[in-house]
Amino acid sequence: MNRMSIKSKIALREMKDNQRGIILSVNANGEMGRRIRDMGLVPGASISIQGRAPLYDPVAIRIMGFTLTLRNNEADYIMVELES
Amino acid sequence: METTIALAGNPNSGKTTLFNALTGAHQHVGNYPGVTVEKKCGIFTFDDKRFNVVDLPGTYSLTAYSLEEVVARDFLALEKPDMVINIVDASNLERNLYLSLQILEMGLPVCIALNMMDVAKKRGVTIDIEKLSKLLGVPIAATVARDGKKGTIELIETISKIFHTSNDSNNQQSNSKINNNRLLSLIKISYGNDIDNAILDIEKIVNEYSFLTDKYPSRWVALKFLENDEQIIKLAQKHGDLFDRVLCDTCKCDPNKCNIFKQISQQCDTKFIQKIFQIVTGVSEHLQQTEETYPEAVIADRRYGYINSLLKQGVVHHHYDSEKLRTSDKIDKVVTHRFLGPAIMVAILYSMYHFTFTYSELPISWLEGLFGLLSSSLDSIMADGLIKSLVISGVIDGVGGVLGFVPLIMFMFFFIAILEDSGYLARVAYMLDRVFRVFGLHGSSVMPFIISGGIAGGCAVPGIMATRTLKSPKERLATLLTVPFMNCGAKLPVFILLIAAFFQEHRAFFMFLITLIAWIGALAAAKLFRSTIIKGQSTPFVMELPSYRLPTFTSLLIHTWERTWQYIKKAGTVILGISIVLWAMMTFPSVPADIQNKTPETALKYSIAGRIGSSIENITQFAGFDWRINIALLGGFAAKEVVVSTLGTAYSLSDVDPEQTDTLAKKLSNSPDFRPLTAISLIIFTMFYSPCFVSVVCISRESGSWRWGLFSILFNTAFAFTFAVIIYQLGSMMGF
CATH class of the missing domain: 1.10.287 (Helix Hairpins)
Structure with a gap:
């Protein structure tokens, strides 16, 4: 993990369409955390933003070759390091 | 001796298709004890050996959070199947193997069916099956379940070989039991x-x-x-x-x-x-x-890490960029587009709706004709009297009422199956989640609402059953309790009658208004439920958008038939009972012989139903309802159309056809105690009061408890009455 690039560390919610990044941390516990992790959203996983629903929520992301949707307030738990 | 095989795998991994390919028509659907999760069992024979196959609910993991996961896990642990076939989507290997690891960690004999190899190949992914098999320590067979039997031959051969060799090598063991060590992988992931x-x-x-x-x-x-x-x-x-x-x-x-x-x-x-x-x-x-x-986070991380390192040992080769835009993504660019998406969605939903109600009309009229023929021939054969009246008005009308819905339900489920199997339903949920979340519901709630009559003219029964596509328990319960507020096809004759009698010149406007009020009422009630009796945080939305797929015709038919048959079986038996009870209430006691003027009206007033209607007049007058309306609404509990025919009887018109209500409309508008305000109050009450009996049965079944059925009768009636009284009283005060 490159600690130098702290500037590019943002919450998944703030990512723009087609932006890519690597998950740094998932700060959710309990059912929410488990659901998120079970779907492969674990630190080190590479993700990209596929698009957003017409009302800009939920967000669709591409991970490990499939598409996953989650609500913005769920995306808040996930910190991402942007790929330059 | 029989051998039990459990099918486990992710949703959308082609598990059900594989199940259908293996068992064909030899399958039946039931429920797991105590829960509403479907349990599918079937059999297939190979080399004179019988295999019992159980299709476990599709899950991503084996934690105990969702009902499906608990059911799958309990079955694996407690029923101890002779073998677990783990269906793994080859085009989505990493996430699918996450479940595989958990099954292996349970120490069960596993055989992996690597499905959708064709899709993986198309995406430029090749998988070294032998290597993966060696690394995981389990047999793996490549399958293409979509191709039916042909695509599963290799799997069946692998299974039978395992059972065969284990019999030879270990004669002491019972014939059906396999030598577990042969299949048991000694998987031990290090978690740090x-x-x-x-x-x-x-x-x-x-x-x-x-x-x-x-x-x-x-x-x-x-x-x-x-x-x-x-x-x-x-x-x-x-x-x-x-x-x-x-x-x-x-x-x-x-x-x-x-x-x-x-x-x-x-x-x-x-x-x-x-x-x-x-x-x-x-x-x-x-x-x-x-x-x-947290420990649980570390465990999940390590599992994915284990899979990653496994695949990096030369198991998977990508021939071209795996992130390349696929056909499915291209479709999504249009179908979930900010402006085009909603437009396409409305078009698809509307046409589905239109097709269902248009094309089911003919078979429904056949069925109605059949029942009409039956009752008219019985009418001429049987002698007049109570038994005849019971058979024709009670039994045939009641059973006919249920079976009359069957074509509608079949068409509806067929279209839902298409939307579901193709992957479009997940997109609908994705697009509408933001709107429905405000009311404590889920994006997937939209389908049940529309089917129940969201565009006026559906039916709550298939709507309630369609809530099965919702995976979040609280949102699902709130949805199935509020869909009966929609304006189903049976309420329409009531509205049409009242509008024709009092508001003929503003017909379209009133119909639109009625639809709008139904939506407002339903969403408000959902919000009320979700902030009181079904309180609690919303279930995480985290959902897969599966790649678009052309549904196979067989699985569509199986899907449709399963749900239709369940409806016929359960609702059919109950509605027969209730329609007999209602018939008896409107017939007994009969008018004594010494009374001269024996019109249907006096007979009805003299019956139990009539007496109930009169006795609650004291209360219902606040909403403007007299005894006639009361009886009609009581009859509407069997089926909402009955409101119209009972009103006809109460106003001394024998035989009112619900479709031809001109005379009744005239009679109502001329009646001094039936004001336009009464009509509005009655429209509101009909819209919101107790669901018809078939719906109540479905609500009880789908929620898993009779208490929710009873609740919907009481709550909805109270809800409707409150609104009707408010409108009637305010209107009266303003001088209408």
Whole structure:
């Protein structure tokens, strides 16, 4: 993990369409955390933003070759390091 | 001897298609005891051997959070299938193997069916099956379940070979049981020093107290404690109690009063649960201090890490960029587009709706004709009297009422199956979630609402059954309790009659207004439920958008037939009973012979229903309803159309056809005690009051409890009455 690039560390919610990044941390516990992790959203996983629903929520992301949707307030738990 | 095989796998991995390909028509659907999760069983024979196949619910993981996961896990652990076939989507290997690892960790004999190899190949992915098989230590067969039997031959051969060789090599074992060691993979994932040590410590305690050791490997139980698994922790608490009770039996006293028992039970807690909790909290605190993480997070991370390193050993080769835009993505660019998406969605939903109601009209009229023929021929054969009236008005009208819905339900489910199997339904949920979330519902709630009459003219019965596509329990319950507020096809004749009688010149406007009010009422009620009786955080939305797929015709038909048959079976038996009861209420006691003027009206007023109607006039007058309306609404409980025909009888018109209400409309508008305000109040009440009996049966079945059925009768009626009274009283005050 490159600690130098702290500037590019943002919450998944703030990512723009087609932006890519690597998950740094998932700060959710309990059912929410488990659901998120079970779907492969674990630190080190590479993700990209596929698009957003017409009302800009939920967000669709591409991970490990499939598409996953989650609500913005769920995306808040996930910190991402942007790929330059 | 029979061999039981369980099919386990992710949703959308082609599990059901594989199940259909294996068993064909030899299958039946039931429920797992106590829950509404469907249990599908079937059989297939190969080389004169019979295999029992159980299709477990599709899950991503084997934690105990969702009902499906608990059901799948319990089946694997308690029923001990002879083999687990784990269906793995080859085009989505990483996430699918996450479940595989968990099944392997349960110490079950596994065979992997690597499905959708064709899709993977198209995406430029090749998989070294032999290598993967060696690394995981389980047999793997490539399948293309979509191609039916042909695509599963290799799998069937692999299965039968395993059972065959194990019989040869181990003759002492019973013929059906296989040599488990042959299939058991000794998978041991390292979860890092901290957790690995904790696992070893907990394992020791679990073994010492022989907690669940007959069902699960002790390592797995230890892992579950670290994962904070509710089900296992609950069982552990019970285990402690049981342990105590056995000890207490030695002094033969009431465990609640026995002092020795209290001491022992405290000791027990310390010894068993406390000891385990100590280890778990120790590790949790340590991990939080050093790495700001939790044991369950580390476990999930490590599992994915294990899969990653596995695949990197030359198992998977990508021939071209895996992130390349696929056909499915291209479709999504249009179909979920900010402006085009909603437009396309409205078009698709509307046309589905239009097709269903247009094309089911003909078979419905055939059925109606058939029942009409039956009752008219019975009418001419049987002698006049009570039995004839019972058979024709009670039995045939009642059963006919249920069977009349069947074509509608079949068409509806057929279209839903298309939307579901193709992957479009997930997109609808994705696009509408933001709107429905405001009311405590889920994006997937939209389908049931529309089917129930969201565009006026649906039916709540298939709507309630369509809530099965919702995976979040609270949102699902709120949805199925509020869909009966929609304007189903049976309420329409009532509205049309009243509008024709009083508001003929504003017809379109009133119909639109009625639809709008139904939506407002339903969403408001949903919000009310979700902030009172079904309170609680919304279930995480985290959902897969599966790649678009052309549904296979066989699975569409099987899907449709399954649901239709369940409807016929359950609703059919109950509606027969209730329609007989309603018939009796409107018939008995009959008018004494000495009364001269025997119109249908006096007969009806004299019956139990009539007496009930008159006796509650005191209350219902606040909403403007007299005894005639009361009876009509009572009859509407069987089916809402009955409101119109009963009103006809009450206003002394024999035989009112619900479709031809001109004369009744005239009669109503001329009646002095039927004001336009009464009509509005009646429209509101009809819209919101108790769902018809078939719907109540469905609500009870789908929610898993009769209490919710009863609740919907009482709540909806109170809800409707409150609104009707408010409107009637305010209107009267304003001089309408």
